[in-house]
Amino acid sequence: MMRSKQAVAAERPRQVIGFSDRIDFPDLGWTDVESKIDTGAYTSALHCTDVKLVSKGDRSQLRFTLMGERGRKKKQFVTDQFQYKTIKNSFGQSEKRFVIKTRVLIMGRLIRAEFSLANRGTMRFPVLLGRKLLRNKFVVDVSLQNVSYQMKQQNPAS
Known part of the structure; x- marks a missing residue:
């Protein structure tokens, strides 16, 4: 008997993370x-x-610039794997944004997720992790911070 994705996900233990963390984007x-x-x-x-x-022959590609670690270096990316979606911003207003899929490493787990591309230059955090990524994987304890980062520091990859 095949089990649904939801049933399999519900069986995995959810990891506790804090209100913020330092995470990795290996593809970027x-x-x-x-x-x-x-x-x-x-x-x-x-x-970003x-x-x-940008046009590349008869195809369109998406070009964007990511700020480097702590705003030091800039890095430009070009991809033809993107979507243009309606997203609600922090004020509840709908706006069109480009969305890419990339992998994120958090709590020792490599997760493929969608990220909308937004200018978050006035925000404290350059990355926002929403419910779609968190669902069935994590439980948030707002009294904690940098749980994944501390775990990574204690168990560096060989």
Whole structure:
């Protein structure tokens, strides 16, 4: 008998994370990125600038710039794997944003997730992790901070 995705996910223990953490994006070469865990947000978001559609022959590609670790270096990316979706912003207003899929490493788990591309330059955290990514994987304890980062520091990869 085949079990549903939800049944399998419900059997896995949920890990406890705090209200913020430092996480890694291996596909983007971005490590120890300060991230806010936001159960009020459905989607996750990445801080980036210069988001533009560019033509490559008969195809469109998405070009965007990520700030480096703690805002030091900038890194430009180009992908043809993206979507254009309606997202509700922090004020509850709908807006169109580009969305990419990438892997995120948190609590020793490599998770493929969708991230909307937004200019979060005025925000404290360059990354927001929403409910869609958190669901059936994590429980948030708002009294904790940097649980994943501390775990990574105690158990560095060989």
